[in-house]
Amino acid sequence: MSVTETARQERVIELRLGPVAHGGHVVARHEGRVVFVRHGIPSELARVALTDADEGAKFWRGDVVEVLEASPHRREHVWDLADSLRAHSEGRLPVGGAEFGHIALDEQRRLKAAVIREQLERLAHLERDIVVEPVPLRPGAADDGGGLAWRTRCSFAVTPEGRLAMHAHRSEELIPITGMPLATDEIDALHLWELDLRGVERVEVAAPASGSAPLVVFTLADGVAPARLTEILDGLDPAVSASAVGSAALGPGAARSPLTVRGRGSVTEHVLGHHYTVTGEGFWQIHRRAPETLVTAVLDALGGVLAAGAQVADLYAGAGLFTAPLAAAVGPGGYVLSVEGSPGTSRDARRTFKRQPEVAVVQGRVERVLRTQGGPGAFDAVVLDPPRAGAGREAVRQLVAAEPKAIAYVACDPASFARDLGWFRDAGWTLGSLRAFDLYPMTHHVESVALLLPPAHAN
Numbered sequence: 001m002s003v004t005e006t007a008r009q010e011r012v013i014e015l016r017l018g019p020v021a022h023g024g025h026v027v028a029r030h031e032g033r034v035v036f037v038r039h040g041i042p043s044e045l046a047r048v049a050l051t052d053a054d055e056g057a058k059f060w061r062g063d064v065v066e067v068l069e070a071s072p073h074r075r076e077h078v079w080d081l082a083d084s085l086r087a088h089s090e091g092r093l094p095v096g097g098a099e100f101g102h103i104a105l106d107e108q109r110r111l112k113a114a115v116i117r118e119q120l121e122r123l124a125h126l127e128r129d130i131v132v133e134p135v136p137l138r139p140g141a142a143d144d145g146g147g148l149a150w151r152t153r154c155s156f157a158v159t160p161e162g163r164l165a166m167h168a169h170r171s172e173e174l175i176p177i178t179g180m181p182l183a184t185d186e187i188d189a190l191h192l193w194e195l196d197l198r199g200v201e202r203v204e205v206a207a208p209a210s211g212s213a214p215l216v217v218f219t220l221a222d223g224v225a226p227a228r229l230t231e232i233l234d235g236l237d238p239a240v241s242a243s244a245v246g247s248a249a250l251g252p253g254a255a256r257s258p259l260t261v262r263g264r265g266s267v268t269e270h271v272l273g274h275h276y277t278v279t280g281e282g283f284w285q286i287h288r289r290a291p292e293t294l295v296t297a298v299l300d301a302l303g304g305v306l307a308a309g310a311q312v313a314d315l316y317a318g319a320g321l322f323t324a325p326l327a328a329a330v331g332p333g334g335y336v337l338s339v340e341g342s343p344g345t346s347r348d349a350r351r352t353f354k355r356q357p358e359v360a361v362v363q364g365r366v367e368r369v370l371r372t373q374g375g376p377g378a379f380d381a382v383v384l385d386p387p388r389a390g391a392g393r394e395a396v397r398q399l400v401a402a403e404p405k406a407i408a409y410v411a412c413d414p415a416s417f418a419r420d421l422g423w424f425r426d427a428g429w430t431l432g433s434l435r436a437f438d439l440y441p442m443t444h445h446v447e448s449v450a451l452l453l454p455p456a457h458a459n
Ligand SMILES: C[S@@+](CC[C@H](N)C(=O)[O-])C[C@H]1O[C@@H](n2cnc3c(N)ncnc32)[C@H](O)[C@@H]1O
Pocket: 283, 284, 285, 315, 316, 317, 318, 319, 320, 321, 322, 339, 340, 341, 342, 345, 364, 365, 366, 367, 385, 386, 387, 388, 412
């Protein structure tokens, strides 16, 4: 077996790649040790640069730098900067965020389905056939945009020289970028990479799926005066309309305050007839079709439980994506408890629902709020949409005790979902429908919507 080095002095070993694993890797073995390999495809023979390979480590990590026997599903990478083969030949790391960009889209979905299936078997002891559904870029169209131009939210770093950049995977290394093929055309049209961003630490962009003006949030480095923002914005093409917010802290440890320097400090999102205000601080789903895809799947899953007058909880509610259709379903005689931990995002929800007395927006941790507002019989139905870490043991215990008739679990991480599902199953709950959606093409991420049913339902 040949062992060589890359231009970055990483050791390179030859490996036969095995099955896909959670987290965007395939699994290989080198002298008995597991190696988690990125940028490969199961069955390939590849030369792999070891990016984490301490002698004492239980497992190593590596990037494919050359393919000796290619999978029939291998394609030219959709983004040069994220292409591991090209990056390592140029002596740099690939930019993160498109780690499946070298795989045919159909195969990306099969691999994601395999990961969900494997996590369910391992952590929830459940066998289920999974199909990851493609999501067209426009309603009613078949076209999924080739897996590109779907991101309505992007977060960028800035190099010390003031260039727009992104990080390499698990690295502090910054790679200047001149385009982002996964971002929507509205974000692309801003040409943020042409700006002189000296004095800025981070740039976040939110471009509503409706195509209305994007919002750009510039986080200034500590001590940089807000006047710097005006200079930066002078570099934006005046023909492109965008709102801009700066976040400045004028001294070390000084509080940061958002400062609207152009247009509005928020965007309005429209989903199936509902309108939402989302500020720069607020969470919103990333794929342009994610909101309506997930709302439709959740309403379908909860079906008859959402009758007029029902009591429901929207947990990990964000800006209230599910709160609005839930409120419409239960009507003025019903009740929706909308719980979100992040103060900025919860403020957005409060603004959106301020004229709806049937909606109670509560800012706080789900586990804490359920302690006082989640006793037995508190809810007919629950929507549970936790972050990647999942809901966790305490929230699952409280929900089991609350005895709702159904829970729609919206999961962005198959492993934490399967772990939580295992705990629900230990308490006698069953898995009803389970749908999975390709809401993050070119990456290993996948979203699913599951219906969980309490023991009484099974009898
Ligand atoms: C995956 S997002 C879902 C948001 C919303 N349901 C949507 O689809 O737009 C998860 C949300 O949970 C919030 N969050 C994370 N941990 C939390 C906790 N322990 N309690 C309450 N909210 C939390 C995050 O701030 C984030 O807004």
